[in-house]
Amino acid sequence: MRAYILKTIDYGDHGKILKTYTVEGVKSMLARGAKKMESPLRHMCQPSMLIEADIGKGDLPTVKDANLLDHFPAVKDDFDKSTVLQCVNELIYVNVGDDNHEKLFDFLMRFIRRLAELDAPFELLALFELKLLWFLGAGVHLKDCHLCRKKEDLRYDSREGALVCADCAKDGARLYHKEEIPALLQYYYYADLAAFRPKRPTQAALKTVLELTDALYAMHLDYKGRAKSILKSLLDGRKTT
Numbered sequence: 001m002r003a004y005i006l007k008t009i010d011y012g013d014h015g016k017i018l019k020t021y022t023v024e025g026v027k028s029m030l031a032r033g034a035k036k037m038e039s040p041l042r043h044m045c046q047p048s049m050l051i052e053a054d055i056g057k058g059d060l061p062t063v064k065d066a067n068l069l070d071h072f073p074a075v076k077d078d079f080d081k082s083t084v085l086q087c088v089n090e091l092i093y094v095n096v097g098d099d100n101h102e103k104l105f106d107f108l109m110r111f112i113r114r115l116a117e118l119d120a121p122f123e124l125l126a127l128f129e130l131k132l133l134w135f136l137g138a139g140v141h142l143k144d145c146h147l148c149r150k151k152e153d154l155r156y157d158s159r160e161g162a163l164v165c166a167d168c169a170k171d172g173a174r175l176y177h178k179e180e181i182p183a184l185l186q187y188y189y190y191a192d193l194a195a196f197r198p199k200r201p202t203q204a205a206l207k208t209v210l211e212l213t214d215a216l217y218a219m220h221l222d223y224k225g226r227a228k229s230i231l232k233s234l235l236d237g238r239k240t241t
C-alpha cells in the first residue's frame with residue numbers, strides 16, 4: 001500500500017516505527033532493522049517520504065518490503081517548504097480520525113506537489129490548515145456574515161471564529177480584523193488548489209492569518225502544533241517575506 005511517512009519513532013536498537021498516512025487513515029508499521037547501515041529500508045524510512053510498502057498483518061504490521069515512490073526533493077531542499085510540510089505532517093498525525101481518507105490522501109499528495117511548484121509555502125500552509133478544518137468537520141463560516149448573511153463589508157471576529165458584517169459588528173470589546181484579513185481567509189479557504197495563485201500579502205498580514213488559523217484549531221480541535229510554533233518564531237525573525 002502507498003504510505004506517506006508522517007513521523008518515525010525509534011524501536012529497539014535498530015528498528016523504527018513508521019507513523020504513516022494511507023488511504024485507510026493513520027497507520028503504524030514496524031520497519032525492522034531500518035537503522036542498520038546495510039538495510040535497504042534505511043534511506044526511505046524518514047518523515048515526508050512516500051513509499052509503497054508490503055506489510056504483514058496485525059496492529060503493528062512489519063514492513064516486509066518497500067519501494068520509495070517520492071521523496072519530494074523540491075520541498076526537502078527548501079527550508080521554508082520543508083518546515084511547512086512538518087506542520088502539515090503534525091496536523092494530520094494529531095487531528096485525523098474517522099474521516100474520508102481517500103479524499104484527504106489525494107488532497108495531501110496534490111498539496112505537496114503545489115508546495116514544490118509554487119514559491120508561497122506560508123500561504124499554502126494557511127490554505128491547508130483551513131481546508132483541513134473543513135475535512136475534519138470543523139468548517140468555518142467564511143461565506144458571509146454569520147449573523148445576517150450579508151456579503152459586503154465583512155470583518156473577521158476572532159472570538160467567534162467567523163465573519164460578521166459592519167452592521168453586526170457592534171461589540172466594542174471585540175477585535176474585528178478588517179479588509180485584507182477576511183479576504184485572505186476567504187481566498188485560502190475556498191481556493192481550488194490546482195488554480196491557486198499566491199496573493200503575496202504583507203508579512204504582517206500573513207502572520208495574522210497564521211495566528212488566526214491557530215486560534216481556530218485551538219477553538220475547534222483543542223490543538224496547538226509544535227512545528228507551527230517553530231515556524232512562527234522563524235517568521236518573527238524576518239523582516240520581509
Ligand SMILES: [Zn+2]
Pocket residue numbers: 145146147148149150164165166167168169
Ligand atoms: Zn451581519
